[in-house]
Structures are given as C-alpha cells and as structure tokens.
Amino acid sequence: MRYARADWVLAGLSALCVALLLGTTLLLLGLIVRHGAGQISVEFLTSEPASDLTGGGIFPAIVGTIVLTLLMTITGVPVGIATGIYLAEYAPRGSRIAAVVRAAVQNLAGVPSIVFGLFGLGFFVMFVGRGIDDLVYGPGEPVWGRPAVLWSSLTLAVLTLPVVIVATEEALRTVPHDLRMGAMGLGATKFQTIFRVVLPQASSGILTGVILAISRGAGEVAPIIFTGAANYLPYLPTDLRDMHMHLGYHVFALSTQSPNVDAARPALFGTVLVLLTLTFTLNLAAVLLRNRARAHAMAHA
Amino acid sequence: MSTTNESAPRLHVVVADKRVASHAPASRSTRPPLGQGLRTPLSHRVGEFVIHAMALAAVLAIALIFLFIAKEALPILFDTAAQDEIGGLSALVVPRQWPGYDVAQYVWQPVGEIPKLNVVPLFVGTLKVTLLSMLFAVPLAVGAAVYVSQYASKRSRELLKPAIELLASIPSVVLGFFALMILATFVQGLLGTTYRLNVIVASLGLTLAIAPLVFTISEDALSSVPKDLVHAALALGARKHQVVLRVVLPAALPGIAAAVILGLGRAIGETLVVLMASGNAAVVELFDPTTSARTVTATIAAELGEVTQGDPHWRVLFLLGTLLFVVTFVLNRAGALVIDRLHKRLSGGAA
Numbered sequence: 001m002r003y004a005r006a007d008w009v010l011a012g013l014s015a016l017c018v019a020l021l022l023g024t025t026l027l028l029l030g031l032i033v034r035h036g037a038g039q040i041s042v043e044f045l046t047s048e049p050a051s052d053l054t055g056g057g058i059f060p061a062i063v064g065t066i067v068l069t070l071l072m073t074i075t076g077v078p079v080g081i082a083t084g085i086y087l088a089e090y091a092p093r094g095s096r097i098a099a100v101v102r103a104a105v106q107n108l109a110g111v112p113s114i115v116f117g118l119f120g121l122g123f124f125v126m127f128v129g130r131g132i133d134d135l136v137y138g139p140g141e142p143v144w145g146r147p148a149v150l151w152s153s154l155t156l157a158v159l160t161l162p163v164v165i166v167a168t169e170e171a172l173r174t175v176p177h178d179l180r181m182g183a184m185g186l187g188a189t190k191f192q193t194i195f196r197v198v199l200p201q202a203s204s205g206i207l208t209g210v211i212l213a214i215s216r217g218a219g220e221v222a223p224i225i226f227t228g229a230a231n232y233l234p235y236l237p238t239d240l241r242d243m244h245m246h247l248g249y250h251v252f253a254l255s256t257q258s259p260n261v262d263a264a265r266p267a268l269f270g271t272v273l274v275l276l277t278l279t280f281t282l283n284l285a286a287v288l289l290r291n292r293a294r295a296h297a298m299a300h301a
Numbered sequence: 302m303s304t305t306n307e308s309a310p311r312l313h314v315v316v317a318d319k320r321v322a323s324h325a326p327a328s329r330s331t332r333p334p335l336g337q338g339l340r341t342p343l344s345h346r347v348g349e350f351v352i353h354a355m356a357l358a359a360v361l362a363i364a365l366i367f368l369f370i371a372k373e374a375l376p377i378l379f380d381t382a383a384q385d386e387i388g389g390l391s392a393l394v395v396p397r398q399w400p401g402y403d404v405a406q407y408v409w410q411p412v413g414e415i416p417k418l419n420v421v422p423l424f425v426g427t428l429k430v431t432l433l434s435m436l437f438a439v440p441l442a443v444g445a446a447v448y449v450s451q452y453a454s455k456r457s458r459e460l461l462k463p464a465i466e467l468l469a470s471i472p473s474v475v476l477g478f479f480a481l482m483i484l485a486t487f488v489q490g491l492l493g494t495t496y497r498l499n500v501i502v503a504s505l506g507l508t509l510a511i512a513p514l515v516f517t518i519s520e521d522a523l524s525s526v527p528k529d530l531v532h533a534a535l536a537l538g539a540r541k542h543q544v545v546l547r548v549v550l551p552a553a554l555p556g557i558a559a560a561v562i563l564g565l566g567r568a569i570g571e572t573l574v575v576l577m578a579s580g581n582a583a584v585v586e587l588f589d590p591t592t593s594a595r596t597v598t599a600t601i602a603a604e605l606g607e608v609t610q611g612d613p614h615w616r617v618l619f620l621l622g623t624l625l626f627v628v629t630f631v632l633n634r635a636g637a638l639v640i641d642r643l644h645k646r647l648s649g650g651a652a
Contacts, residue, residue, distance in 0.1 A: 021465055
C-alpha cells in the first residue's frame with residue numbers, strides 16, 4: 001500500500017510540473033489574445049505609429065520585420081546549408097576540422113543574444129561599415145558606418161546560422177545511403193549526387209530548419225538594438241543603409257520608453273499578438289513539416 | 302504502461318556509417334572510387350570548394366565575435382589615461398568612498414562628473430536573478446521531463462513535448478512584456494512587494510525562458526536510458542516510482558546536469574526579460590529577492606546606445622560583454638562534453 005501511494009505521488013508531482021508549464025503558457029497566450037484581439041484592425045496594421053511612442057499603427061514595424069528576416073535568410077541560409085552539407089557529406093569520419101566546426105556551431109548557438117549585438121556593432125557597423133566609408137567616401141558623415149537594416153540582418157544571419165546547420169546535417173543523415181550509392185554507381189559525380197539526389201530528399205527537413213531560423217530571427221531584439229532598429233521611423237526601409245522598425249523592438253520601446261504606458265497599452269497588446277501570431281505560424285509550419293519529413297524518412301528506411 | 306521511446310537517432314547514424322565503410326572498395330583497382338569519376342567537371346570542383354570554404358563560417362564567426370568585442374574592451378586594461386578617468390582600474394571591483402559618500406561603496410553610476418563604474422552591483426544582480434530562476438525552472442522542467450518520458454502514453458507524449466517546446470519559441474521580448482505587464486501585478490498583489498519590478502518578477506519571466514530548454518535536454522536524457530535497465534528493475538519486483546527514482550534518474554543524471562549547465566548559460570545571457578522586468582536599479586543586496594536588480598546583460602542593452610565611442614564607460618560595457626562571452630562559452634563547452642559522455646556511456650552499454 002505504502003509503495004502504491006508513492007507511485008501516485010511521483011506521477012502526480014511530475015504531472016503537476018507539466019500542468020504548471022502548460023498552464024502558464026496558455027495563460028500568457030490567452031491574456032495576450034484577449035487584450036490584443038480587439039486592437040487588430042486594418043487601420044492598426046496599415047498605419048504609422050504615433051511619433052511619441054504612445055501607440056498608433058504598426059505598418060513600418062511589420063514591413064521592417066519582414067525586410068529584416070528576408071535579408072537575414074538570403075545571407076545566412078546558403079552558408080548554413082553549405083556547412084550542413086560539408087558536415088554530413090564531405091567531412092571524413094573522425095575529421096578534426098569537422099569536430100572543430102561542430103564545436104563552433106554548438107558554441108555559436110549558446111552565445112547570448114546581447115553579445116551578438118555588441119559583435120554586430122563592433123564588427124559590421126564599426127569595422128566593415130566604417131571600412132567601406134574610409135575606402136570609398138573618405139572622412140565625413142558616415143554612409144555605411146552607422147546602424148542599418150543590412151547590418152542588423154547580417155548580425156541575425158550569424159545568430160541563426162546554427163539552427164540551419166543542425167537541421168541540414170540531421171536531414172541529410174536521414175537520406176538512405178543506397179540512394180547515394182545508386183546515383184554514383186550510375187556515374188554521377190559526388191557533387192551531382194548531393195545536389196540532384198540527396199538534397200531533394202532532405203528538402204523538407206532543411207526547410208524546417210530555415211523556418212525555425214526565420215522564426216527565431218523575427219523575434220530577437222537584443223542583437224538589433226545597436227545595429228539597425230529604430231524607435232520610430234515614418235518611412236519604410238527601401239535602402240540597405242536605412243534603419244528600420246521592428247515588431248519586437250516596438251514592444252520593447254513602447255513598454256519601457258513610452259511617456260504614457262497606459263495610452264500605449266492597447267497598441268502594445270496588439271503588437272505582441274501580431275508578433276506571436278507570426279512566430280507561432282512559422283513554428284507550427286516547421287513542426288508539421290518535420291513530422292512529414294520524419295514519416296517520409298521512416299517509410300524509406 | 303509505457304517506458305521509453307525507440308533507440309536514439311545517434312545509433313542509426315553509426316550504423317549507416319559502418320555500412321559505407323564496408324561498401325568502399327579497399328583494393329587498389331583501375332576504377333576510380335565511387336563518386337569521383339575520371340572527368341569531374343571543373344564547375345563541380347568549384348562548387349565543392351565553395352562548400353568547404355563556407356563550412357568554416359561558424360568557426361570564423363566565433364573567432365570574430367570574440368576578437369571584435371575584446372578589441373573594444375582591451376584598451377581599458379592598458380590605457381592609463383582612461384583608467385585615471387574612472388579612478389583607477391581597481392575601481393571596477395573594489396568599493397570606493399566617492400565624494401559625497403560617507404563610506405566606501407560599490408557604485409555603478411556611469412553618468413556623472415566622475416563615472417562610477419563598479420561592476421559588483423551588476424554581478425550581484427545577475428547572480429540573484431539567475432539563481433532564483435534556476436531554483437524555479439530546474440525542478441519544474443525536470444519534473445515535467447519525468448512525467449513526459451516515464452508516465453505519459455506514447456500519444457500524449459507526442460502532444461506534450463511539442464506543446465512545451467512551443468514555449469521555447471515565444472520571443473524573449475514577449476516573455477519580458479508578460480512579466481512586466483501581468484506577472485508584476487500578480488506578484489505585487491500576492492506578496493505586497495514595495496517595488497513593482499523586482500528580482501522575483503524577473504526570475505519568473507526568466508523561468509519561462511529557460512524551462513523549455515532544461516526540459517528538452519532532460520527529456521532526451523531520460524528517454525534515452527536503455528529499456529533493458531527498466532525492464533530488469535521491473536522484473537526484480539521494483540515499483541514504478543522505484544524504477545524512476547533509483548534506475549532511470551541516476552542513469553540520466555549526466556544529461557540532467559548538462560541541462561542545468563546549459564540552462565544556466567542561457568539564464569546568464571538572457572537580456573530582454575531582465576531588462577524589462579527587473580527594475581534595473583543597481584543595488585548590492587545579496588539575499589532580498591524583493592529588491593530591484595540590474596544585470597550585466599540589461600546594463601549593456603540599456604546603456605551602450607547612449608555612450609560615446611571609446612569612452613571608459615564604452616570600454617567597460619564591452620569588457621562586460623567579453624566576460625559574458627567567456628562565461629557562456631565555458632558553460633556551453635562543459636554542457637556539450639557532459640552530453641557527449643552520456644551518449645557514449647549509454648550507447649556503449651547497449652552495444
């Protein structure tokens with residue numbers, strides 16, 4: 001009897017932990033939907049914010065977030081996929097270089113996001129940007145050597161690199177070896193085998209990683225504070241050298257720097273809801289895609 | 302009754318690699334090795350070179366991050382003129398009796414006639430917020446991992462795991478907002494704290510940020526414990542709770558340790574939650590969780606934008622960043638090593 005009760009206690013306590021975690025998550029989502037849903041309107045989504053950080057629309061923030069993540073994806077994803085291909089297909093077994101690359105990827109994933117912000121400022125803005133200015137324009141007002149959407153998206157590209165690399169390597173490893181052998185046996189070069197046979201098979205797994213990277217990049221604020229995000233901009237980023245607004249940064253600015261947080265409250269909840277909808281949709285897509293990729297791999301294993 | 306899931310994917314990889322090795326021709330024949338035909342077009346070789354070059358990006362990134370943050374920080378350690386401006390290098394860590402103060406104190410007050418840049422209050426802030434959030438997050442996450450890996454049915458496991466991991470996908474600015482707007486009011490109503498934003502509120506917010514990470518790693522460790530161990534214990538007449546507490550948990554302990562180490566690294570580096578919810582007053586008070594706190598990360602985020610480049614203050618902020626990089630680097634390597642050893646131990650035992 002004593003033992004049976006202990007069984008229940010352990011099961012109950014651990015179930016309580018699950019309930020607490022999920023309950024808090026649901027509470028967070030529920031409150032944000034409840035307070036934010038009423039705020040969502042065509043006007044809110046398509047108009048400019050108030051210049052004094054008290055609310056208004058969020059159109060420039062939406063566009064800024066999209067431009068930022070697009071640039072980040074274009075610059076970061078090819079490098080991430082190439083690294084994944086190297087690790088899964090080219091690195092010899094027990095390769096020292098591959099071990100170093102893997103360790104670097106692991107560590108890169110653990111670097112605090114604010115450190116990425118310092119790096120983006122110190123390297124991209126001050127070293128690369130100023131370097132271009134000195135070379136091309138000479139002394140004077142900085143043209144490239146100041147915060148801009150190009151620098152913030154490059155910073156985020158470095159930050160999300162590990163997500164893409166890990167997903168690509170994992171996806172490539174689930175492709176059966178027989179396919180490679182078959183392709184090469186028919187006379188394909190290794191390069192052709194990888195790009196025409198292996199990569200298409202692994203595409204949904206890789207896409208999962210890309211989507212997760214985009215979702216992560218869209219929500220990060222700390223790395224872009226010093227590298228390109230702006231409190232308030234009445235115009236949209238149309239040049240790589242423009243600064244930009246950002247949904248996450250807008251939430252941060254409205255809730256900590258607004259002269260009147262109560263006035264900003266509805267807009268705040270609305271912005272958070274839009275940001276959460278964006279990241280959740282992306283994550284949901286990633287999960288569904290991953291399940292499909294796993295089922296696919298199982299069927300062929 | 303359910304126990305653990307199928308074998309870890311890692312095993313699959315090993316098997317696959319062995320297969321390649323056995324297929325590869327060992328003898329020296331006139332035929333070229335598979336995949337390296339006599340005429341590999343130049344374009345393919347260029348492509349392969351590009352892939353190899355790009356693969357070094359992650360290594361390059363780590364090196365550049367360290368280099369360029371340290372580059373901005375280091376002058377403070379050697380430039381005596383800059384050191385004089387802040388009252389000597391020792392003023393960074395040793396309490397000083399500044400003009401207008403009765404006793405020597407740890408003060409972080411970077412703006413003023415004499416910039417007072419003592420980093421001790423910031424370390425105290427980080428320490429308090431981090432430890433308290435670990436105290437909340439670790440039992441919660443490990444408990445949840447025990448339930449999901451040991452008690453949940455296969456179907457509910459497939460629902461619960463992604464549901465908890467969904468929490469990990471919430472951006473930290475949203476968690477900060479939640480802590481600032483909702484948790485703060487709740488905590489103040491419950492405990493009647495003097496300051497609305499304080500260590501407790503920030504720690505609760507931070508808990509939401511690190512619990513999913515600790516959960517995922519712990520759950521992986523718990524469910525990769527070989528079923529044989531569980532079955533053997535059950536066959537000897539052990540009850541379920543005895544199996545969990547005395548067989549599964551000890552076997553997975555290194556993995557849980559790794560989860561705690563990696564969670565700690567994440568908690569120390571988390572910025573937005575503490576920036577928004579901790580109140581940001583730099584106080585030196587070790588044990589009272591109802592005071593405000595200013596962490597290292599929040600200080601960098603809040604102050605760097607308003608500092609003149611090359612100022613001692615600027616250098617100290619980058620120095621803090623360098624320190625943050627080094628500490629999280631060490632914690633991450635340690636966590637990765639522990640996980641590696643666990644995998645070797647478990648797969649070595651199974652094979």
